[in-house]
Amino acid sequence: MSKNKNLRRLAAGASTAVMAVGFAGMFGITEASAAPVNKSTNSGDWTFNRTISNGTPAVGETITVTNAIHYNGWLAPTITALKDIHPACLTYVTNSSKVSGSGVGTTSDATSVNMTGSWIRGAGNRDIDYSVQYTVGAGCARDIALITGAGISANQGLSSETANAGPSLTVGKSATTTTVAIAPAPQAGKASTLTATVTNNAAGTVEFANNGTVLGTAAASNGTATYAWTPSAAGAYSVTAKYLGDATNAGSTSPAQTGTVTPAPTAPAAPANLTVNPASVVAGGTVTVSGTAEANSSVKVTAGDMNCTATADASGAFHCDIVTGAAGTVSITAIATNNVGASPASAPVAVTVTPAPTAPAAPANLTVNPASVVAGGTVTVSGTAEANSSVKVTAGDKNCTATADNTGAFHCDIVTGAAGTVSITAVATNAVGSSPVSAPVTVTVTPAPTAPAAPTALSVNPASVVAGGTVTVSGTAEANSSVKVTAGDKNCTATADNTGAFHCDITTGAAGTVSITAIATNNVGASPASAPVTVTVTPAPTAPAAPANLTVNPASVVAGGTVTVSGTAEANSSVKVTAGDKNCTATADASGAFHCDITTGAAGTLTVTAVATNNVGSSPASAPATVTVTPLPAGTAVITVNPAAPTAGSPATITVLGADANTPVTVKNGTATVCATTADANGKATCTWTPAAGSQTLTAEVTVNAAATTVTKTVTVETGGGNPGTGGGNGSLSALFGSS
DSSP states (O other): OHHHHHHHHHHHHHHHHHHHHHHHHHTTOOOSSOOOEEEEEEETTEEEEEEESOSSOOTTOEEEEEEEEEEOSSSOOEEEEEEEEOOTTEEEOTTOOEETTEEOEEEEOSSEEEEEEEEEOBTTBOEEEEEEEEEEOTTSOBSSEEOOEEEEEETTTTOEEETTOSOOEEBOOBOOOEEEEEESOOBTTBOEEEEEEEGGGOOEEEEEEETTEEEEEEEEBTTEEEEEEOOSSOEEEEEEEEEOOOSSBOOEEOOOEEEEEBOOOOOOOOOEEEEEESSEEETTOEEEEEEEOSTTOEEEEEETTEEEEEEOOTTSEEEEEEEOOSSEEEEEEEEEEOSSOBOOOOOOEEEEEEOOOOOOOOOEEEEEESSEEETTOEEEEEEEOSTTOEEEEEETTEEEEEEOOTTSEEEEEEEOOSSEEEEEEEEEEOSSOBOOOOOOEEEEEEOOOOOOOOOEEEEEESSEEETTOEEEEEEEOSTTOEEEEEETTEEEEEEOOTTSEEEEEEEOOSSEEEEEEEEEEOSSOBOOOOOOEEEEEEOOOOOOOOOEEEEEESSEEETTOEEEEEEEOSTTOEEEEEETTEEEEEEOOTTSEEEEEEEOOSSEEEEEEEEEEOSSOBOOOOOOEEEEEEOOOTTOOEEEEESSSOBTTSOEEEEEESOOTTOEEEEEETTEEEEEEEOOTTSOEEEEEOOOSEEEEEEEEEEETTEEEEEEEEEEEBOTTOOTTSOOOOSOHHHHHOBO
């Protein structure tokens, strides 16, 4: 029993200790270091003597729970498990559990730690103890007693558990620090933002105050709260921000932000000290207006209907320039403007604006002497104008200049130009400008006698004539003047009638382009030559000379072969070349060269000649050239075409040579039959063909040496208007004989 009394006294002492700590926390007493708390609690046959290393831990702190257990019975139970019960916000420190100082197998859940083993207790050993460590979590409720407990498992029905065995622990709120900032600097009537910053990114309510008077509250988010403050008047301020705390953070008050609320701005006072320089100016001149106004204000200066604008500098000084308007005494005032508004008008200053000088009036009293003059003569023009002004007198395209004297009188001389009635005016000029034109006076300018003007309107008829023919030249010249017409080394003379018309005839000389001019003569002198006209004098036409330089290529050819005949003749003449009963035609080019192709006939020596023809007639025949035509090889047939290069739409002669005598011959162009005839006793057959343009293939179906044979020939047909002398074969046997 004495042991039980001791245990009860120990429990009472422990309870008293717990109450003492609780009261210390209640009355704000802060221990210098961690303060353990103890509590002794009976649970069944057991007494739990529990100690927590710090009864008021901070978040993140590690605490140790110790439980000294005493068995109060007389049996010898076997203990199989020890249980420590804790708030869910405490986290068991892994492997921290010990039983009687030794590690032990342990399991844990959100609210308990269970230590298992086998420990026998009896009369000789009634005590067992364990210790467990926990980390205090941020989820713990603050300033609230958190309950702990314990349990024990043993045989013989001695298990017991007390969830509130104690002692309790209290997690205090986190300390905070609050600061406050003001932006922009406070000004009466203007909003400033008060910004409170609370450590720990705290949430909750912040109370803002000025000079101890609460302005209002704002919610903190992530440690920041703002409040819009508009001071009502100027004066000293002392602004604080008080964080009222929340479930996990303690409240705190910022240091005060102090200063002076500046007064609200006002419109400027009227500008002062206005001066104008110069004090007198000619109308349209510029004056500078200076003065003082509120620093940095915009100043508008008004002078009558003119104005200028300036910005006052940091000292308030301003100036600007105004271009004056009409003459008179002009009142000048200034108004200053800032962001608030405009000032009253300044006291006025005055500037005297004198009239600007003007251009002169128009000259007057113009006279001209003499009133009539021969062209090229001189007249004197007099009049009056503004004194000392410069006067320019104009008469048609002539002029003179004078300076009016002190009385305004002026005069100057003009040499007249062309004949006629000339209007004379004057303009006066001073430093400002020019006057209007004066009223005009006139002078009569009579013409001076002159030599005639060059004849005009020259024409020649006809415009082209054969050498030795006559042309008539007509035109106009000064009435009654004598006109000489010249055409190369020929000329004729005529007298212009009262209207100036003239004409005369000239017999032309050598061929060529002849320039014709005319010159008129009167009592004063001769005119310049007229603008020329031309007449074309063409030579009398003749027939061409005989063609020359005839050549034949090749000089020898198999019967039916083609030769090219070349030579020279009158340029552009038509040349006909004849070789036996064959011929071809060509046109000589601009240099006189020509050539054409002839398809030969029967074997023998052929004489080749050429005749040229123009619009007048034909030339004699050229000197002859010869070509040797050799017989066809035995058993050979051939197709020839004359001309060798036929023209589309013009008839050409197809000749087949080498057929058996009196046998049928059929000529085809492609699949179309051109003709069907019979070879004569010499094996020759002919027919006429009018071809189309392009490459044409001719086929002759003949009998040679009693055998049917087919002969072909490809012919290029020129389009209409081509040179018939440009076609023909190259003299090869394949071209001559075709194919079979």
